[in-house]
Amino acid sequence: MKALHLTAAALIASAAFAGAAHARDQIKIVGSSTVFPYMQAAAEEFANKSGKPAPVVESTGTGGGFKVFCGGIGPDFPDISNASRAIKDSEVKLCADNGVVDITEAKIGYDGLTIAMDQQAGDLNLTKEQLYKALAAELPDGKGGFVANPNKNWSDIDPSLPNIAITVFGPPPTSGTRDAFVELVMDAGCLKQAGMEELKKSDEKKFKEVCSRMRQDGPFVEAGENDNLIVQRLEADKNAVGIFGYSFLYENSDKLKAAKIEGVDPTEETIADGSYPVARPLFFYVKNAHRDVIPGLKDFLKEATSEEAMGDEGYMVERGLTPLAQDLRDATRKAVEEATKLAAK
Amino acid sequence: MSAAISQVQTVDWHSPAIEARRKSRYAAEARLKAYGLIAIVFALGFLAILIGSLIYSGHKAFVQTVASVEIDLSAAGVDKAKIADANWKGIVKQALLDLGDAKSLPKREQKKYLDIFTDSAAYLVRDAVIADPSRLEGKSTFVIPLSDPFDQLAKGEVSRQTPEAQRRVSDKDIAAFDALVAKGVIAKPFNWGLLFNADSRFPELAGLAGAISGSFWSIVVCFAISFPVGIAAAIYLEEFAPKNRWTDLIEININNLAAVPSVVFGLLGLAVFLGWFGLPRSAPLVGGLVLALMTLPTLIIVTRVSLKAVPGSIREAALGIGASKHEAIFHHILPLAMPTVMTGTIISLARALGETAPLLLIGMNAFMTSAAHGIFDASTALPTQIYIWSDSPERGFVARTSAAILVLLAFLVLMNGIAIFLRQRFERRW
Numbered sequence: 155m156k157a158l159h160l161t162a163a164a165l166i167a168s169a170a171f172a173g174a175a176h177a178r179d180q181i182k183i184v185g186s187s188t189v190f191p192y193m194q195a196a197a198e199e200f201a202n203k204s205g206k207p208a209p210v211v212e213s214t215g216t217g218g219g220f221k222v223f224c225g226g227i228g229p230d231f232p233d234i235s236n237a238s239r240a241i242k243d244s245e246v247k248l249c250a251d252n253g254v255v256d257i258t259e260a261k262i263g264y265d266g267l268t269i270a271m272d273q274q275a276g277d278l279n280l281t282k283e284q285l286y287k288a289l290a291a292e293l294p295d296g297k298g299g300f301v302a303n304p305n306k307n308w309s310d311i312d313p314s315l316p317n318i319a320i321t322v323f324g325p326p327p328t329s330g331t332r333d334a335f336v337e338l339v340m341d342a343g344c345l346k347q348a349g350m351e352e353l354k355k356s357d358e359k360k361f362k363e364v365c366s367r368m369r370q371d372g373p374f375v376e377a378g379e380n381d382n383l384i385v386q387r388l389e390a391d392k393n394a395v396g397i398f399g400y401s402f403l404y405e406n407s408d409k410l411k412a413a414k415i416e417g418v419d420p421t422e423e424t425i426a427d428g429s430y431p432v433a434r435p436l437f438f439y440v441k442n443a444h445r446d447v448i449p450g451l452k453d454f455l456k457e458a459t460s461e462e463a464m465g466d467e468g469y470m471v472e473r474g475l476t477p478l479a480q481d482l483r484d485a486t487r488k489a490v491e492e493a494t495k496l497a498a499k
Numbered sequence: 500m501s502a503a504i505s506q507v508q509t510v511d512w513h514s515p516a517i518e519a520r521r522k523s524r525y526a527a528e529a530r531l532k533a534y535g536l537i538a539i540v541f542a543l544g545f546l547a548i549l550i551g552s553l554i555y556s557g558h559k560a561f562v563q564t565v566a567s568v569e570i571d572l573s574a575a576g577v578d579k580a581k582i583a584d585a586n587w588k589g590i591v592k593q594a595l596l597d598l599g600d601a602k603s604l605p606k607r608e609q610k611k612y613l614d615i616f617t618d619s620a621a622y623l624v625r626d627a628v629i630a631d632p633s634r635l636e637g638k639s640t641f642v643i644p645l646s647d648p649f650d651q652l653a654k655g656e657v658s659r660q661t662p663e664a665q666r667r668v669s670d671k672d673i674a675a676f677d678a679l680v681a682k683g684v685i686a687k688p689f690n691w692g693l694l695f696n697a698d699s700r701f702p703e704l705a706g707l708a709g710a711i712s713g714s715f716w717s718i719v720v721c722f723a724i725s726f727p728v729g730i731a732a733a734i735y736l737e738e739f740a741p742k743n744r745w746t747d748l749i750e751i752n753i754n755n756l757a758a759v760p761s762v763v764f765g766l767l768g769l770a771v772f773l774g775w776f777g778l779p780r781s782a783p784l785v786g787g788l789v790l791a792l793m794t795l796p797t798l799i800i801v802t803r804v805s806l807k808a809v810p811g812s813i814r815e816a817a818l819g820i821g822a823s824k825h826e827a828i829f830h831h832i833l834p835l836a837m838p839t840v841m842t843g844t845i846i847s848l849a850r851a852l853g854e855t856a857p858l859l860l861i862g863m864n865a866f867m868t869s870a871a872h873g874i875f876d877a878s879t880a881l882p883t884q885i886y887i888w889s890d891s892p893e894r895g896f897v898a899r900t901s902a903a904i905l906v907l908l909a910f911l912v913l914m915n916g917i918a919i920f921l922r923q924r925f926e927r928r929w
Contacts, residue, residue, distance in 0.1 A: 180867075180877060182780070190866070191892065194700045198868045202622045205583065208697075210781060210877040212865035213890075222780075230777050273665065382889060382897070405892040408657065408666045469618065473700070474892070 178229040181209035181454050185219025185236030186330045188265055188399050189436050192470040193236055196458040199469060206450045216330035223439065224249035233444045233451055237437045238265065238330030256442040257496045260486050262464050264476040266400035266425040267335055267432040269413040275392045276316055278413035282431065286343025287311045288320050289374050291367035294347045303369050320373040321394035323384045334434040335397055336366040385409060400425065401474025425476040442493045459487045557901025563690035563703060564645045564653040566616060566679060570594040570624065571638045582629050587621040595620065599679055612675050617644045617703050644703040647895040649676055653687065656894065693902060697870045698879065702895025707903055712870040713783050713863065713878030714852055720787020720874055721794060721851050726844055729798030737806045738828055757796035764793045765857030773861060781862040781877035789861060790851040801843030805836040838925035845918040849911050855882035881907045
């Protein structure tokens with residue numbers, strides 16, 4: 155019992171101590187692991203320039219970030235949440251339920267999702283439909299029902315593809331990259347199957363369910379959030395391909411090469427002009443109630459949206475971000491400056 | 500007589516059957532010995548592979564390619580009262596361009612050339628001058644780390660044989676770099692930054708100072724809580740507690756807690772310390788509390804065992820000459836048990852130092868470019884820093900991840916070494 159008392163006393167004492175000492179002078183940022191390197195850059199630049207305490211950037215995944223971000227208002231909750239997709243209605247609601255009603259959305263650039271393999275592997279030119287057929291758990295059988303995905307080799311899908319086993323390393327469901335891949339590739343490929351248009355109209359929920367389920371019988375391997383591990387595995391297995399953000403391809407361009415999607419190579423130009431079909435916008439969200447409370451937050455926002463950061467030759471772009479067009483950049487800057495409230499959807 | 504003797508069975512120790520049996524018994528013994536040896540070789544082999552691969556991939560991170568550049572700051576017109584506000588970017592840019600005779604190049608190529616040096620060169624020079632304003636007088640030499648692609652090139656990680664299109668550095672970049680090498684301004688000194696810099700997005704500047712300070716503060720909190728609580732609990736259970744169902748229950752629970760996976764303590768910390776108490780996220784305080792919860796059961800068990808190991812005669816002698824229980828414990832039993840307790844504590848703390856899962860859950864895997872100055876500052880820890888670096892796209896972090904693991908292993912070896920020293924120096928046997 156003595157031990158229990160002591161433990162309890164120690165806990166309460168330390169909690170009280172912490173509560174008293176804990177008013178925050180650092181900016182706190184959570185959210186997407188894809189946006190993480192860009193915000194990291196902005197945070198470091200901000201700290202170097204201003205000499206203020208360095209913002210704390212934590213990579214939690216997009217969904218995990220909103221969960222903490224929407225927890226409430228006050229120093230215990232983060233000021234900014236990064237996202238590799240737009241905020242969902244359910245998250246807006248979660249925020250509102252906890253009193254976080256005034257949020258500003260800032261689009262900072264694009265990220266291309268790339269399908270890449272080892273430099274020494276053969277070239278691949280895939281369509282969304284082929285990717286869907288390679289990776290979906292179940293395919294429509296053409297009679298309104300579904301059968302387990304029978305495709306084992308790429309050539310099973312289309313004779314023009316190489317006759318090698320399908321092995322794809324990809325992100326887990328908690329990742330924003332996975333969400334984007336499902337939305338941009340799986341759903342799009344699924345829609346091209348016979349009868350799926352009708353299904354989408356009649357029963358959208360069912361459509362989402364069958365189209366976004368990735369197969370679990372071996373060819374698709376969930377490789378965790380660690381993209382470096384995927385790069386290593388691709389080096390070891392020349393027949394495997396991996397799914398990840400453009401920044402990883404860019405950094406490892408001597409080891410990896412990308413597959414063409416719908417005939418287009420992922421490059422900064424094709425991602426920015428929209429001709430590369432698997433690109434997604436990246437965002438961060440700001441809690442406006444914190445603007446006047448957390449020291450330095452306004453200056454940090456200015457830094458993160460400056461031309462030096464997200465401009466054509468900005469330091470975020472140097473890390474692999476695909477920049478927005480000039481007018482969109484100005485729009486983002488204006489929205490952040492004026493704390494434009496997120497429009498209700 | 501002779502009948503009696505014939506009844507005693509005589510064994511011919513040299514009969515073929517016995518010889519064969521003896522041989523097989525010896526063989527069995529030799530086999531057992533060989534199995535043991537093979538097991539040890541096997542285990543050591545794995546250890547050697549682990550350490551070997553870490554050293555192989557990490558040793559290059561212990562040196563950093565740098566360029567020394569001489570800057571004449573007396574001519575730059577820096578206001579001594581406002582050193583930070585000077586145009587450092589411009590000053591450093593000019594100096595670096597001079598270094599490679601690149602002033603005549605077109606703008607675009609100048610930029611390419613400047614990419615050889617770390618992006619933060621201007622801040623490094625600024626901070627060095629703020630630290631030592633006397634450098635404003637006359638010429639002084641600054642050491643500028645090269646950016647990651649060129650650091651990799653200098654270390655031979657980027658093969659010059661790969662086709663130009665497939666590498667980050669173009670043939671022109673390589674020529675500019677080689678010109679600098681020929682000038683003799685490039686060197687590869689020991690990378691002190693790895694130990695004394697905080698984290699950075701640039702591998703050439705990233706260091707473990709933040710992680711080491713975060714681990715240090717976490718371990719301090721962990722020790723401050725688990726050591727007294729562990730000893731108090733062990734003394735009570737060993738010396739005062741009546742033997743009944745309740746104390747049995749407590750004992751079973753403590754033993755069970757010692758086997759609970761660490762991630763469970765992380766979830767507990769997330770719910771209780773962050774959720775209910777509202778302690779700051781990512782703070783070493785919370786990390787230390789969680790690690791304390793994790794090490795407590797082990798510590799209680801170790802302390803109890805070492806208290807039990809003190810011979811009963813000492814306790815009885817103390818009580819016999821009129822010492823109170825309190826005096827017997829604090830004057831005699833605990834001091835005699837202390838060496839073992841300290842050893843157990845250090846080994847538990849070493850385990851806590853290497854623990855990752857609970858720290859990830861309470862957010863000690865955030866990125867920040869300054870080291871923690873106390874238990875409330877957000878911080879990373881060594882194992883979580885390894886986790887962050889292993890997930891970074893820049894090539895330089897691959898070597899740095901291995902180097903960070905080696906640093907963590909060095910700390911663990913040091914702590915275990917202290918534990919062994921204490922045990923051999925102070926332990927008493929009865």
